[in-house]
Amino acid sequence: MATSNQVMSKVLISEDDTDIRRNLSLFCETINISPIRASSDCLVTALRNNLDLGGFFLYLPSNQAATSLALAQELKDLRPDLPLFLRVDNNSQYYELAKDKQALFVGFYTLEDLSKLAKLVEQFIFNRQYPNGLIAGIKNITLDAISSQFYNVEVVADQPYLIKDNIIFGHLFSMVPIEGSWCRGYLMMQTEQDKLEDMIASQHTKVKSFRPSFKDVNAILSEVTNLIWGKIKSNYFSSSPNLNTAELTQVPIIIDHSQKYISFGENQVHLCLNYRITSTDEELANELFISQKLVFNMKYSPEMFDDIERALANKDIDNDINGELEIF
């Protein structure tokens, strides 16, 4: 069950009965769920204000099933990655639902058997363990990195959470790959551009500007990300000794949604191919555009391509059939 060291997850609880809501919330805290209580009429607002959730708890009252099911569908449409846990008054209530309605939920429980809820939460939210040392280390490194780039501020870390949300917070985020011997993925830092601009304009950062541009904002976020990435890579994600160190260098990628802007840290031209896909049915006249871009931001040696082309021309294509199983 819950331990004081285990990281929490935030769950939105939609219950109109205040006693049940309170009791459920108390139970949640024993299974490391941080409850966010909301009545059914203000769920959308609660959703908008919480972008780092682990799931939803929803109640299906027997006299308002259609309304609750419609709400479940709406939640699923808005946040498809979040698991929905359904509370029912009795088991048969769930089994009487149509299959497509049952499929909205990862499972159901009753107030009489909350251990079932605990098991569902374990299965659908706490199904990956993050070592406490890793969490604490990343937090401390990040606090140091932020503090080194900002003046006259207090930097505090919030309680860490496990989230299923893939919603981007704010307008600006940086992303840098993490390539370790035991894990691979991306570190992302997401923020609000206008708030960071205010910090820069009020001289709280190393960028000296009273009228910061979005590139100034990008510079701060990029450097913070870089500092964090370097340190956590050094501490926790050491690479295989067989890897060429030249292949380990990276720079953060900056994405600014308000500007629809993505930066790979350099000013080279990128290769872009556009594809148009058109329906052959003249009556439908459907048309789709796909734009393809290749960005070689870390290394580009076109003088090596001749050898590759020659090797391809000499390759025995009979032995290279796609879809075949190769066994070593």
Next chain:
Amino acid sequence: MAQILIVDDSITVRNEVHDFLAEHGFEVDIAIDGEDGLNKLSADPQIKLIICDVNMPNMDGLTMAENIRNEQNNNDVIIVMLTTENNPMMKQRGKEAGVKGWIVKPFNGNAVIGAIKKWIL
């Protein structure tokens, strides 16, 4: 003509290091990546010290260092890495490329100014 060249893709780092060294009386130039750094060094042989990041687009700092020693045959300029990297393999590669020093970010000018003055003056 500069005495020190700062090579880093981060504008905040370039500005910070540049301003610190300029306040201490040094002539400082900047470059935005390894390729730019090579061009700046070729154009200004007076540069005595390069302070350089590792992780940069177009050309990383270690490749730049290797280029300076092997392609430009310049074994005089002092190269110091200023980087988030603390990887022993990278440091070894730096040593083999004739890198003289390795600073893990964030930059603390007061900790390195003594050595810089010895190298330059």
